[in-house]
Amino acid sequence: MITRFANPARFESLAKTLLPVLAAMATVLLAFGLVDALLLSPPDYQQSDAVRIMYIHVPSAWMAMFLYACCGGAALTFIVWKHTLAELFLRAALPVGACATAICLVTGMLWGQPMWGTWWVWDARLTSVLVLMFLYVAIIALTGAFDRPEHGSIAAAWLTLIGLVNLPVIKYSVEWWNTLHQPSSLTSLNRMANPALSGEMLRPLLIMGLGLTCYLLVVVIVRMRAEIIARRLNASRVQA
Amino acid sequence: MNAGDILGMNGYALYVWGAYGLGFVVYVGVLVHALVRYDRLKKRQSAK
Numbered sequence: 655m656i657t658r659f660a661n662p663a664r665f666e667s668l669a670k671t672l673l674p675v676l677a678a679m680a681t682v683l684l685a686f687g688l689v690d691a692l693l694l695s696p697p698d699y700q701q702s703d704a705v706r707i708m709y710i711h712v713p714s715a716w717m718a719m720f721l722y723a724c725c726g727g728a729a730l731t732f733i734v735w736k737h738t739l740a741e742l743f744l745r746a747a748l749p750v751g752a753c754a755t756a757i758c759l760v761t762g763m764l765w766g767q768p769m770w771g772t773w774w775v776w777d778a779r780l781t782s783v784l785v786l787m788f789l790y791v792a793i794i795a796l797t798g799a800f801d802r803p804e805h806g807s808i809a810a811a812w813l814t815l816i817g818l819v820n821l822p823v824i825k826y827s828v829e830w831w832n833t834l835h836q837p838s839s840l841t842s843l844n845r846m847a848n849p850a851l852s853g854e855m856l857r858p859l860l861i862m863g864l865g866l867t868c869y870l871l872v873v874v875i876v877r878m879r880a881e882i883i884a885r886r887l888n889a890s891r892v893q894a
Numbered sequence: 895m896n897a898g899d900i901l902g903m904n905g906y907a908l909y910v911w912g913a914y915g916l917g918f919v920v921y922v923g924v925l926v927h928a929l930v931r932y933d934r935l936k937k938r939q940s941a942k
Contacts, residue, residue: 692914693900703903707913714917753924761913768909866921873925880932883939890942 660737662882669875676868676875683865690858698855704768705855711761713863714754717870718786719821721751725793726818729811739878741807742885744814745797746877750870752790759783770834778827779835782820789817 691709698705725747731740762780763773774780793810800806828837839850840859851859903910 688914692910697904702906703910704906706903706910710913710917750924753920757917757920760916764909764913764916768906869921869925873928876925876928876932880928880935883932883935887935887939887942 660735660739662738662742665739666879666882669879673872673875676872680865680868680872683861684869687858687861687865691862695854695858701769704765707761707765708855709858709862711758711765712859713866714758714761715783716863717866718751718755718758718783719824720867721747721754721870721874722786722790722814722817723821725751725814726821729814732807732811733815741804741811742878742881743874744807744811746881747874748790748794748797748810748814750873750877752787752794754866754870755783755787755790759787775834777833777835778831779824779833782824782827785820786817786824789813789820793817 687709691706695706695709697703725744728737728740728743728747731737732744759780762783766775767773793813796813797803797806797810800809825838827833828835840856901907901911
């Protein structure tokens with residue numbers, strides 16, 4: 655199964671099928687999600703309209719962690735099986751994950767200022783997400799730090815694997831430590847059955863989450879295709 | 895909700911529209927960057 659998709663040509667044909675579907679899903683979901691988030695969903699009785707920041711902040715946080723977890727899987731696949739596509743995925747997804755983390759941090763600050771009265775506190779959740787941002791930046795820097803790109807990829811893959819330890823820290827930081835950041839409203843089974851959010855607020859959150867997932871997958875696939883062409887051009891230049 | 899309420903966001907306009915504006919710029923920016931790079935490389939590949 656893993657070696658089946660090691661061939662970039664097979665990935666190209668799969669990408670050609672997936673891209674229009676994901677792009678259409680992203681367009682519809684984000685269009686409806688934005689209207690729902692900004693216009694249709696009600697203001698919170700305590701946070702008022704500032705609650706609408708959650709509909710971009712939380713999906714960005716999900717994507718920051720999801721993409722890092724995917725990068726972790728790709729890094730392991732690359733180190734163990736020398737899978738070319740895993741390496742390409744790693745290089746393509748890291749900057750996208752860094753953007754999602756940056757948006758998560760900045761929108762969190764824009765929510766924190768009116769709600770908490772401060773842009774930033776050094777609590778466990780905020781600090782561990784900042785560490786994730788530093789990890790992304792460090793790994794991206796590492797990919798370009800060597801004369802031979804494959805050496806950069808190997809070093810980046812190892813650092814990605816080491817950084818995976820930060821994901822459970824982010825997830826459980828609000829339970830392990832006494833934080834200003836509120837606990838998860840959705841992601842435990844108990845919470846899924848009885849969510850702390852009303853349906854009118856849960857709906858835009860889930861739609862925006864799904865829409866952003868499709869959108870960023872489109873970006874990653876386009877970046878992977880560009881990377882494949884760049885590799886081919888580089889190979890033909892070396893041969894010449 | 896009328897247009898004034900939507901733009902004003904009950905006094906949180908700067909924060910709400912700032913968050914969405916920044917998200918829009920960054921997320922559209924990464925897509926445009928990816929598409930432009932892909933297009934540029936594809937053209938260079940076709941020229942060879």
